[in-house]
Amino acid sequence: MKISTIILPLIIFLALFFYAPFIILGYQSFQGLGGEFTLDNYLALVRDPTYLHVILYSIVIAVETTVITLLLAYPASYYVARIASGQEKIILLALLLTPFWIDVLLRSIAIKTIIYTIGLREGYTAMMIGMVYEYLPIMFLPIYASMSRISRSAIDAARVFGANTWDLIRRVIVPMTLPGIVAGSLLVLLMSMTEFVIPSLLGGTQGFTIGSLIYYLFLSGGLWGVGAALTMIVTVMLMVFAFVIAKRAGDITGW
Amino acid sequence: MKLLRYYTYALIAMLYIPIIVMILYSFDNSKYFGEWNGFTLRWYEQLLHDTQAWSALKNSMVVAVLSAVISTAIAIPAALMARDREKDIVSLMIYPPVIIPEITEAVALMLLLIYLGFPLGLVSVLIGHTAFNIAYAYIALSPVGGAGARLAVAARTLGADRFTAFLKVTIPVSMPGIIAALGLTFMMSFTDFIKTLFTKGPGFDTLPILVWNRARRPGLTPYTSQPAIAALATTLILISITIALAYTLYEVRRSEKQGEL
Numbered sequence: 345m346k347i348s349t350i351i352l353p354l355i356i357f358l359a360l361f362f363y364a365p366f367i368i369l370g371y372q373s374f375q376g377l378g379g380e381f382t383l384d385n386y387l388a389l390v391r392d393p394t395y396l397h398v399i400l401y402s403i404v405i406a407v408e409t410t411v412i413t414l415l416l417a418y419p420a421s422y423y424v425a426r427i428a429s430g431q432e433k434i435i436l437l438a439l440l441l442t443p444f445w446i447d448v449l450l451r452s453i454a455i456k457t458i459i460y461t462i463g464l465r466e467g468y469t470a471m472m473i474g475m476v477y478e479y480l481p482i483m484f485l486p487i488y489a490s491m492s493r494i495s496r497s498a499i500d501a502a503r504v505f506g507a508n509t510w511d512l513i514r515r516v517i518v519p520m521t522l523p524g525i526v527a528g529s530l531l532v533l534l535m536s537m538t539e540f541v542i543p544s545l546l547g548g549t550q551g552f553t554i555g556s557l558i559y560y561l562f563l564s565g566g567l568w569g570v571g572a573a574l575t576m577i578v579t580v581m582l583m584v585f586a587f588v589i590a591k592r593a594g595d596i597t598g599w
Numbered sequence: 600m601k602l603l604r605y606y607t608y609a610l611i612a613m614l615y616i617p618i619i620v621m622i623l624y625s626f627d628n629s630k631y632f633g634e635w636n637g638f639t640l641r642w643y644e645q646l647l648h649d650t651q652a653w654s655a656l657k658n659s660m661v662v663a664v665l666s667a668v669i670s671t672a673i674a675i676p677a678a679l680m681a682r683d684r685e686k687d688i689v690s691l692m693i694y695p696p697v698i699i700p701e702i703t704e705a706v707a708l709m710l711l712l713i714y715l716g717f718p719l720g721l722v723s724v725l726i727g728h729t730a731f732n733i734a735y736a737y738i739a740l741s742p743v744g745g746a747g748a749r750l751a752v753a754a755r756t757l758g759a760d761r762f763t764a765f766l767k768v769t770i771p772v773s774m775p776g777i778i779a780a781l782g783l784t785f786m787m788s789f790t791d792f793i794k795t796l797f798t799k800g801p802g803f804d805t806l807p808i809l810v811w812n813r814a815r816r817p818g819l820t821p822y823t824s825q826p827a828i829a830a831l832a833t834t835l836i837l838i839s840i841t842i843a844l845a846y847t848l849y850e851v852r853r854s855e856k857q858g859e860l
Contacts, residue, residue: 445840
């Protein structure tokens with residue numbers, strides 16, 4: 345296939361500085377201490393209880409974050425998508441989107457001031473407050489999108505056939521927003537699993553997660569092989585899930 | 600339904616209360632969060648004489664401006680002139696940088712740079728920022744791509760060569776998209792923390808890195824007292840919000856104009 349020179353700079357730059365690094369990362373993950381080929385780096389992640397604990401702990405935090413943000417965001421997305429209108433809707437959406445422009449680092453410091461004000465200190469609760477705060481808008485958007493797509497007539501029809509509010513929610517709204525729920529949950533789950541800043545600044549002694557482990561293995565521990573194996577697993581998992589989301593809910597997230 | 604409205608308002612208020620409280624504490628004449636000892640401007644005065652902060656600001660600006668210009672320049676030909684088949688290849692290549700978590704990208708790039716023996720500092724940070732910015736520049740440019748390409752074809756049937764058509768037709772027509780791409784990539788780079796952390800090497804600090812270093816070791820010097828960190832973070836938030844607002848207003852006006860066309 346002929347590729348014109350127009351897109352070559354982009355292809356070369358990304359190949360060199362985005363794709364080649366992952367090849368090196370993959371190579372590193374199969375390297376032993378003496379430079380020989382080995383699977384030990386991957387096996388260490390499963391065998392060594394310290395690593396396994398950190399990985400499971402991060403998954404627990406990510407699942408908790410997902411469940412809490414889902415429960416909090418769902419009613420609000422219903423309100424913004426189906427009840428609010430005109431000026432009110434625009435303002436609410438703008439307010440929900442603005443935090444995306446403020447870096448997680450700065451928002452973590454903001455959460456710290458709140459934590460100290462209510463008499464808490466760094467720890468599990470502080471970290472979870474920070475996680476929910478960070479990921480709430482990310483959960484909100486895909487659910488809001490699928491909520492907006494439910495047609496008025498579907499709700500009217502359910503009403504006509506005698507559905508009460510509870511039936512309406514259980515039989516119509518939740519099933520019809522399922523793609524948004526799945527997309528939002530996977531997005532939050534995967535992003536929060538590698539979160540590094542919030543656990544480091546708010547978690548105190550409870551803040552050692554996959555993100556911190558990657559940081560530690562590379563920047564202070566010098567265990568590049570294990571670090572590379574861990575990073576490879578996370579990356580491959582994410583690509584697979586991203587592919588699944590794109591396949592199943594592509595029209596909703598706009599990917 | 601009233602209840603649902605109050606709930607939504609309360610939830611959105613929760614997103615802003617921490618930021619407002621942090622801004623209040625940046626005027627607090629105390630050393631720690633959680634105790635209020637009266638109003639002071641001393642943390643901001645201190646910031647004015649803070650040579651580390653000024654040099655970090657300079658580094659952030661240099662990296663953000665260069666990265667915005669380079670990534671937009673690389674994305675322009677691909678977004679504005681490529682044929683459909685080529686665009687498919689480009690789309691396939693730019694989505695992973697958007698999806699993959701930053702920390703894994705950062706680690707991978709750091710490994711490559713170390714393997715190559717590339718010195719870590721301004722240039723390595725710039726490379727890292729540009730690698731993800733290309734995707735965002737491409738996305739920001741895409742909406743104007745079609746119009747520019749069609750008009751360029753018209754210009755060529757009227758006798759312009761490919762280069763002239765690009766320079767005199769495609770670029771001017773696509774100016775709004777180019778400005779949007781520059782704004783977005785500047786912003787991404789200016790606020791980036793994780794990619795910078797892994798590719799910076801010792802001695803090269805940007806503003807987010809400075810905030811991180813100080814927030815990790817609070818209370819040791821006047822610069823790392825909690826209200827001083829709040830003042831630094833508030834300043835950064837103000838810069839972010841200002842650029843974001845300018846960008847959003849520009850985008851809104853641009854889409855209104857495109858509606859007219």
